[in-house]
Amino acid sequence: MLLELQQLDDELRDLRRASAALDALKAENAETLSFFEARLSERAAQIKETQAFCEEKRAEVQQAEEDLRHARTRMSSISSQRELTALNKELDASRKSISVRSEELKRLTEELEEAQRDQAKKSVERAALEVEMRDVEARLGADLEARHAGASRIEGRKAELKATLGGALFSRYTRISKARGGVAVADxxxxxxxxxNIAIPPQVYIRLQRLESLESCSNCQRYLIFFQGLEATE
Ligand SMILES: [Zn+2]
Incomplete structure (x- = not known):
């Protein structure tokens, strides 16, 4: 009965540990997701910045094209070589400016598209990760729920054992269990x-093998039980 009591307590302890492990897992998952979330919103802000920069560049290109058109209209009113040379210089500068800015815009747009593709991919990954995490949590939770339901059976059986063992023995068991990390029975x-690991005196060991009396370890005070004997005699 003491051994059964110990086994029931072991089950309850495992259940508490499993509960704590699930809580820890949930906390870890939440932390991972919020880290992911923070990275995604950081990148979203960067993308927005790049978009604004693209708009700026686009406006600059349009302005330069406008300037170029404007300069061209002045061609017909040119009256001297000096004016023509000056205008050609201006046109060249305008074309160059358009070319440089267009190149910049192209590079920025590529950068932006790459960042947007990457962001979309990471968002999908994040969603998949969350689904996976919730799935594992739900499965562990359901398993734990079922085991918790069994806990009342364990408590019921413990009450029966307490009644049979008697209050004094049960109290001593509980005292040792509390003092010795939840383990009150030793093989x-x-x-x-x-x-x-303390050696048992030969006389005590003989009594234990005969299952004649209840003995305690002289060192740790746990109840000593000859497990092999229990197996043999049921
Ligand atoms: Zn001991």
Whole structure:
């Protein structure tokens, strides 16, 4: 009965650990997603900036083209070689300016499109990651839910064992369990306490093997039980 009590407590402890592990996983997932989210919005801001820059460049190209058209209309009113040379210089400068700005605009637009493609890809990845995380959380949660439902059965069985063992024995078990990391029962099969490894005196070991009496480890105070004997005699 003490061994069964220990096994029930082990189950409850595993359940608590699994709950804590799921909570930790959820927190970690949330952190990962918010990091992802922060990167995405950072990049969205950069894209917006590049878009504005593209607009600026486009306006500059339009203005330069406007200037070029305007200069051309003055060609018909030219009356001297000096004026013609000056106008040609102006036209050349305008063409050059358009060419340089168009090149810049092209480069910026490519950059922008690349960033937008990458952003779209990362958004899809983020969504997929979230689905995957929620799926794992839901599966673990459902599993845990089922185990929690079993916890009341465990508590019920513990109450039965308490009634059968008697208050004094149960209290001592609980005291040792609390003081010894939740483990109040140790296997004595190897002639030593399986938990703290202290050798069991031969006389005590003989009694344990006969399953005659209830013994405690002289070092850690845990209940010693000859597990092999339990298996053999049921
Ligand atoms: Zn011990």
């Amino acid at each position: 004595a099969s190897g002639g030593k306490c399986a938990v703290c």
